[in-house]
Amino acid sequence: MSTIGPSEACYVAANDGYLKMVERIWAELENRNLVTSGSAISSPQRDRRLWLLETRGFYDTETAEIRTAMGRALTVKISSQRVWCSGTACDLEFFTPAPSLQADPPPVAVRDxxxxxxxxxxxxxxxxxxxxxxxxxxxxxxxxxxxxxxxxxxxxxxxxxxxxxxxxxxxxxxxxxxxxxxxxxxxxxxxxxxxxxxxxxxxxxxxxxxxxxxxxxxxxxxxxxxxxxxxxxxxxxxxxxxxxxxxx
Incomplete structure (x- = not known):
């Protein structure tokens, strides 16, 4: 969950699934900017999703790319809804990683x-x-x-x-x-x-x-x-x- 805005939105809350996906701990994200300090990537596609929230109040299963802490781009599906929390407008987002085409990693052998x-x-x-x-x-x-x-x-x-x-x-x-x-x-x-x-x-x-x-x-x-x-x-x-x- 975050506050609203294309450039000023900040994190309000995040569950463990999201933190693991973006390789972050909550202390690194709490009240921080989604783009400059978080996983959001500024793009025309993100602008479109924000426009949908402004005009419709929600969007469903939009394909997007976010950035992990190590700089890796991750393709996800996002659904979001504009909600009000204690008089403050917030965006509640649900992320689902896109299916990976990468082969399963080899087992790590226990060495000497x-x-x-x-x-x-x-x-x-x-x-x-x-x-x-x-x-x-x-x-x-x-x-x-x-x-x-x-x-x-x-x-x-x-x-x-x-x-x-x-x-x-x-x-x-x-x-x-x-x-x-x-x-x-x-x-x-x-x-x-x-x-x-x-x-x-x-x-x-x-x-x-x-x-x-x-x-x-x-x-x-x-x-x-x-x-x-x-x-x-x-x-x-x-x-x-x-x-x-x-x-x-």
């Missing part, structure tokens, strides 16, 4: 636990007190950022002619190929919506662990620094690697 990273103590404590939905949203966003950064590092290693690092990074990113988002939705982006929360966390810690291993043996400072920014803010390597990582 000694190669996985672990969440840092601070992040682990914060995750423990979060609502399950908010925890899931945060982990998926970390996973998307890590995957995109990993793909960028692979391209940098190719440009730097760091053959061994490039081969390792390409091997890791190749496993992420089934999660590539359609170019129209987000160039160079990934879509992990098909993973359940446990699989998303497993994949995140696997990737982080492999990135820490690459950092240890990477001689290119630029690539190493980029990889560090992907993992050191929320994970720590296994103790067997810790001293070598610190000294790298």
């Amino acid at each position: 636990a000694t190669q996985k990273a672990a969440f840092s103590a601070r992040v682990r404590k914060n995750l423990e007190v979060m609502r399950p939905l908010e925890r899931d949203i945060l982990i998926r966003r970390m996973l998307s950022l890590t995957a995109e950064g990993l793909a960028l590092a692979a391209r940098l290693s190719e440009a730097a002619e760091a053959a061994e690092v490039m081969t390792t990074l390409e091997t890791i990113t190749q496993r992420l190929h089934p999660f590539r988002a359609a170019a129209r939705k987000r160039p160079n982006g990934f879509d992990f919506d098909g993973l359940n929360p446990e699989a998303a966390q497993e994949l995140l810690l696997q990737l982080a662990g492999e990135i820490w291993l690459v950092i240890v043996f990477c001689d290119d400072r630029q690539i190493s620094d980029l990889l560090r920014t992907l993992v050191e803010g929320y994970t720590v390597p296994k103790p067997v690697l810790l001293n070598r990582v610190i000294q790298a």
Whole structure:
């Protein structure tokens, strides 16, 4: 639910289904602008839907595109009705994701636990007190950022002619190929919506662990620094690697 207006509308309420769909927690949206801070995309199609609300008071199953927190475009069906709440005009919207043509993601295999990273103590404590939905949203966003950064590092290693690092990074990113988002939705982006929360966390810690291993043996400072920014803010390597990582 939101207040009304083409450019000044703000969020009033959102249920868990909507928050999961747009990869946001409520604190990021509460009383924020739908377009500048939320998922709405300004377009002639949106202007038409708003015109229908102004003239008819409702519209039904209109196709639209919204934007997730990671910038991915998501096709949805929206039905909306103009309502009054305590004397304030609001738009009550119902969203249904359009059927996905993307194949089901492959199962995430549980790898050797000694190669996985672990969440840092601070992040682990914060995750423990979060609502399950908010925890899931945060982990998926970390996973998307890590995957995109990993793909960028692979391209940098190719440009730097760091053959061994490039081969390792390409091997890791190749496993992420089934999660590539359609170019129209987000160039160079990934879509992990098909993973359940446990699989998303497993994949995140696997990737982080492999990135820490690459950092240890990477001689290119630029690539190493980029990889560090992907993992050191929320994970720590296994103790067997810790001293070598610190000294790298």
